[in-house]
Amino acid sequence: MVDVQPVSEAGRFPAKSTVGEVFPVRATVFREGHDAYAAEAVLVRPDGTEASRVRMQEVGIGLDHYEAMVQADTVGEWTFRVESWSDPWGTWVHDAGIKIPAGIDTALMCAEGAVVLERAAGRRGMDPPDRDARAVLRAGIRTLADDDVAPTDRFRALMSGPVPAVMVRYPLRDRRTLSPDYPLRVERPLALAGAWYEMFPRSAGAHVDPKTGQWVSGTLRTAAEELPRIAGMGFDIVYLTPVHPIGTTFRKGRNNTLEAKPGDPGSPYAIGSPDGGHDAIEPSLGTFEDFDYFVARARELGLEVALDLALQCSPDHPWVKDHPQWFAHRADGTIAYAENPPKKYQDIYPLYFDADPKGLRSEIRRVLDVWISHGVTAFRVDNPHTKPLPFWQKLLADLHTDHPDVLFLSEAFTRPAMMLTLAKCGFHQSYTYFSWRNTKHELYEYLTTVGSDQAAWMRPSFWPTTHDILTPYMQHGGVGAFAVRAVLAALGAPTWGIYSGYELVENVPRPGFEEQIDNEKYEFRPRDWSEGDKFGIALLLGRLNQIRRAHPALRQLRNVRMHSTDNDHLVCFSRHLAPEHSATGMRDVVITVVNIDPWNTQEGWVHLDLQSLGLPVDRGLTVIDELTGDSHEWWTDNFVRLAPESTCAHVMTVSAP
């Protein structure tokens, strides 16, 4: 047995799953000669007890690849292994099934069968047959030994009776071979599946004071007024950009200009001022009491609160004076600001982890504990790939021990190896390349990739936009683009996220950049929700979250399947949860078809691989479009016609056992 999966670097990085997640255990299993053999995937609970043992099935042809779909049911540090064994019953059934009908060694084969059943009935040790099973086996032995009956009839009688089922339930496992035990970390469901909503708290409620003509910041209290609207759209997590004091030295002005004008609030990512650093709250936002109010209000509405963790400092951060060893110094003795030569970012001092890694890590841990003690249950981590991997590995391991429920989302838009290794080092979720995967070909390839082998470590979070990202597709695709990308994000991955203002189709870029003009990183941006949902996008977001909640198949990652269409603007994929993996015991199937052309109606044939969804191929299926409530009869091949904007997709659920 070789190539057991999911295993990374011989178990150095535990494979990951979440409670209820369905995932494959795989191995290449083979043996000498022609005898039958079997393989099982075994899941072992944190307390060392065996949770499940699932017979693996051969997949593909001729490569000895075996697979079982398994599920863990509690949070904790599990292990798994693969066991393979010689299957004397399978060997006998195969040989007798050929030889007895052919009249070869018929009596001898019956005698050989009786020997196998004797061994099975008398077995002690692991998983021994119970009294009823033993009785069945003894009766089977008598059947095979009955010299008054022709061997052909004895064999037929045995195989049509209860013995085969008993032998599957209580197999004879000869020459059992065990793989090593490999680590499997099981986390809470929100680590895999959830809907995030990002906001800048200072924008909500910000206004110009008519007396002074000056901007007045929104506060955590005014931001809390947004929460019912966000919860009403069905989001699970509200994520706040940094709430800490903002530096004034080299403060950036509106639209990333180098010099702030009086009254410009600065970027919340330039953290630290005489008012404090990462453990403090920007005074214009309020106090810890206000923060606690915000968290409590969110909790009442069923929302968890995530905070940005941007490990960098403004030159005014208290650490700069108190802990100069946490910053790099140049040959002239000055502290090194951020650079990407020839570009300079003088408003930001990166942290330097090499001089005092332990001291810095312990301070960051202290900062995290402050926010966790105030009810924060998730952190969106800014640019983790610019900090050393061992730092994350140690920090996240410690946090995992003390606060296993606190989630970390990695904002590493960088090369694949780094993104994957951050996930392996303990990040629960990762931003992805989704925003830049827009064509049919790209989407087919990418949805498959994120749901395949790497899914045992890297859980994707799909965001159509963020405060840093406004892709050309979003800039130019109008309302249609915002509808299309919402559907793809919400149903294309179990975790998705929306940046505030998406409802208003904010799609004007700063010229020459793929981010919004008048970006609220550098200014207040209050939004007027009083005009209602004029584009229908808020309604769509809410409906998508509703469908996600109703359909557990959508909260799985590794069950995505792409279906072919004959129009390059039509993308079709499904998610499927088999009855044996579903809490209700019901099969759950969701088939999504999206017209990715944001401007035009598109039509064409969609060809469903119904067999892979466990659905019958020989009759029509009643499907319900969860976006419209309409019901249709669908077959393997279906003609689809989708207009742009709010009617850009079918989200079909299937009523089938």
Add this chain to the structure above:
Amino acid sequence: MVDVQPVSEAGRFPAKSTVGEVFPVRATVFREGHDAYAAEAVLVRPDGTEASRVRMQEVGIGLDHYEAMVQADTVGEWTFRVESWSDPWGTWVHDAGIKIPAGIDTALMCAEGAVVLERAAGRRGMDPPDRDARAVLRAGIRTLADDDVAPTDRFRALMSGPVPAVMVRYPLRDRRTLSPDYPLRVERPLALAGAWYEMFPRSAGAHVDPKTGQWVSGTLRTAAEELPRIAGMGFDIVYLTPVHPIGTTFRKGRNNTLEAKPGDPGSPYAIGSPDGGHDAIEPSLGTFEDFDYFVARARELGLEVALDLALQCSPDHPWVKDHPQWFAHRADGTIAYAENPPKKYQDIYPLYFDADPKGLRSEIRRVLDVWISHGVTAFRVDNPHTKPLPFWQKLLADLHTDHPDVLFLSEAFTRPAMMLTLAKCGFHQSYTYFSWRNTKHELYEYLTTVGSDQAAWMRPSFWPTTHDILTPYMQHGGVGAFAVRAVLAALGAPTWGIYSGYELVENVPRPGFEEQIDNEKYEFRPRDWSEGDKFGIALLLGRLNQIRRAHPALRQLRNVRMHSTDNDHLVCFSRHLAPEHSATGMRDVVITVVNIDPWNTQEGWVHLDLQSLGLPVDRGLTVIDELTGDSHEWWTDNFVRLAPESTCAHVMTVSAP
């Protein structure tokens, strides 16, 4: 750093190489932030000393994949590892190269450079700079500190002087990260590259006695008369099918008939009679004295001797009586003969390894020692995939310790995972699917496959035919097929083999089977060499072996490169050895073009990837066709016209530095 290769199952199976073999060490290497970093592949000798340290180069784009081509120079149990480190010199060169010309921080950058050079000059520990290097670095520091010169000119002066070369030779390795040490077994060159010739010794010299009308077996002495002819064709190893006493119970007759007629000699694979078993010699072949004579004669001619190891018994084998526990018994107490239901092979008892694995293994080890003590240096192992892998793993590990020079060739025509794992368990070489890869598409795919990742464990042996294999291509392709497949086998893999009679284009199958009619497995088959080389095949075999000996690139495995052609009957591939890996310090390039249509002349364009061969693309190259001696001028695109049979190929070598 992750995914270090070649590593199998975390080092459970050592990677393999041979003395002088060029092979890649690979890893995915990355770090946080933008600073420069480097990676090195380090080879460590069996005595623990560092043999070589090669800087890895990034391959591909954006995936952080690094590779170095390395070579070990002695037999033994080596290790290798990958080291990566932060490269402050590289970082400074990058930043200064942008900032100084742009007029940013120019004096500061010079000062920063001086700090790097100071550190380099003062370095102790691993690989410290020698006195000359230190002097160069000190001069560089003075250059950077010379306030009388503009920073731009200081930088230019430094970079055009000797400092950059010194910094490559004596790098500053900051924050060195070491992979684990992984095992690497280095074996003798014949484990990778050699030419085998298979013969049934009893056929050579067999004749009908005119007095009795009965066949008289050839002997080891008459077989030895073939050796000068075999050595003359340039083969390295003569491989004898089993020489042991042959059983009479259920002896097979000619053409695999169930009942032997009087005088039928039986299959040499039905081993064992009252005359002895695997440690004995069939009396009609001679004695151990004759065997020693055969080996000595082979040695004189520069040939090694390989013996067949077929671990199965005739019912008459001495083990059957003396060690019944080494055979499986059926429910009626009889010994189980070989079966593939409903087929029976009653002349063969397979060995049963589970009852007394240690006793059986020690007996087989004793048998091997007998033959090794009589000068056998290689074994061709019949059907190893029908015996347990742990048996091979233990047996071959013991032999490797005591007789590291003795080679084992695995005859496992079975599924890929088993073939590869047998190689990992210690077989030096493996028969392959080559015989069934005949079309251009198949050959392009297969030559690439055997030279890629699996090549660190499984060394392919290419055989156009064997006594068991005569594919349809060989049956129907006439003399042309025998020429084509000889060229492909000899140049397509570093080890190839020819089954006696190939010279005579023996291509008539037993009807309905892919093996020869009147197969010498079941009868004597003396061959008449007196008619000379009427098909030109013997000449071709000899010429191919001559070219293989003259060109070390052909004795490498992982250097194959396929080149495109615009005719589906023209196959083009090259092997290339770079000057730094060649014993002579000369580049060695062999480009082979084969017309795989055995009947017709084919012509078309061949497009060479000259850059990958280290050859200039901007001028004509003088190439010499080693089959004809003709010289040509070749470019990237060359028009080729090849007739079938003896002129079916160009084997071009290139005169280039």
